[in-house]
Amino acid sequence: MEAVEDLENLRNTVISIEESIGKRVIGSRRIVRFMFIALLTGNHILMEGVPGLAKTMLANEFARHTRMKFRRIQFTPDMLPSDVTGTIMFNIESRKMEFKEGPIFANVILADEINRTPPKVQSALLEAMEETQVTIGGETHSLPKPFFVIATQNPIEQEGTFPLAEALMDRFLFRYYLEYPSREDELNILNSIGKYDDPSLVLMPDEIIEFRSQVDNVYISEEIKQYLVDLMRRTRENDLVYLGASPRTTAKYMKAARANALISGRSYVIPEDITFMAFEILNHRLILKPEAIMDETDDPKLIVKRIIDRVLSEVPVPK
Known part of the structure; x- marks a missing residue:
């Protein structure tokens, strides 16, 4: 009986979150469902769409409704792997080499324009996405749990981009194409500007981890x-x-x-x-x-x- 109640609570919470995010990011209910599926299976999602379709806002709202730490990484051609994972630095005060965490140490990572960075930097995500850890200087550092990557690509502007390798593409459970909103949705976007409510229902990180353990059952x-x-x-x-x-x-x-x-x-x-x-x-x-x-x-x-x-x-x- 308790298991049935848990399933009903999860369903009601997810529906509530889909509706709440849908008020801020009009037309997002379907993709939010895919984000939840990827999150509960320990996978990740790739969003593809032209600029201006609220991809960053969507990722931010998802993290806000799940009470998870959110960080955005803007990928550029001049980045190094250490700009993502972190680096080992010398601490003058302690006179010791210390590891300084990179921006990947968060629960929800928005990997913005992931195809704008070279393969060497893209590969820095492979271990993180598959093993939930990064290895720096021979030492392994665990990432926060749950860990969820939301990556974006611009399908139009291809100059100066680096196509994702098949191994990295396979790390994304879904590739979701974002389209322009309908006329009605675009009017609703205008009407929603300036309206900002705290979510009535949220899913806490420990609850996400618990529901993850139930998927295989x-x-x-x-x-x-x-x-x-x-x-x-x-x-x-x-x-x-x-x-x-x-x-x-x-x-x-x-x-x-x-x-x-x-x-x-x-x-x-x-x-x-x-x-x-x-x-x-x-x-x-x-x-x-x-x-x-x-x-x-x-x-x-x-x-x-x-x-x-x-x-x-x-x-x-x-x-």
């Missing part, structure tokens, strides 16, 4: 596991895909589906938990063949979406 039937495996295998068989989803993606996908069920107040996974996030979890993991883009005017994002929709239509949904 969410039941997933053998039929849905088979459905998920068949979807992933179908991405590898598509004639327009050079490289499909890996087995690691399959494992991450199952955990994400469990997290979505948990957030929805259920102790079991249903097929909709799989289909709900198919595009966001797969769009950066499918490498297309050159012939997939037949026309220069084709939008690669739409091509990937058509392929994912086709894969979903080809695999029977379990009853």
Whole structure:
């Protein structure tokens, strides 16, 4: 009975936070759900959109509603790995070498314009995102828990950028495309300016850690596991895909589906938990063949979406 109440409390809290952030960042409810899924599974999210779509405000509001320490790192071409992780400095007073923490020592990190910094700096995030630690001068330093990276990219301006390596891209559970708001949402943005309320419900860091431990207890039937495996295998068989989803993606996908069920107040996974996030979890993991883009005017994002929709239509949904 207590477990059921915990699930209901989590569901109500998440819905309340989605609504509260949605009042400040109009049209953000869907992406906030993906942020929660990534957070509860120990993963991270990559947001892609043109400047001015409130990506920084969204990350800040998410940290505020979860009472987590927030830091923004603005990535630039002249950065060094130590600008992110920290460095060892000589303390004149103590006459000892001491470690000075970098900005990555926080709970929520906004890695702003992550593709503007060289691969050497990008790689400094790999250990942090996967192991929740950084190694400096042969010493390992643990990062605060929970630890969550929200990275951003500008899809338009590519001059002076460094594409993310596949290994780093795979560290992001989701790549979420932010679009321009609808006419109604843009009017609501104007009407919301100057209105600022303290959140009525928040999720504390210790509660997040507790709910994280419950994700793997969410039941997933053998039929849905088979459905998920068949979807992933179908991405590898598509004639327009050079490289499909890996087995690691399959494992991450199952955990994400469990997290979505948990957030929805259920102790079991249903097929909709799989289909709900198919595009966001797969769009950066499918490498297309050159012939997939037949026309220069084709939008690669739409091509990937058509392929994912086709894969979903080809695999029977379990009853």
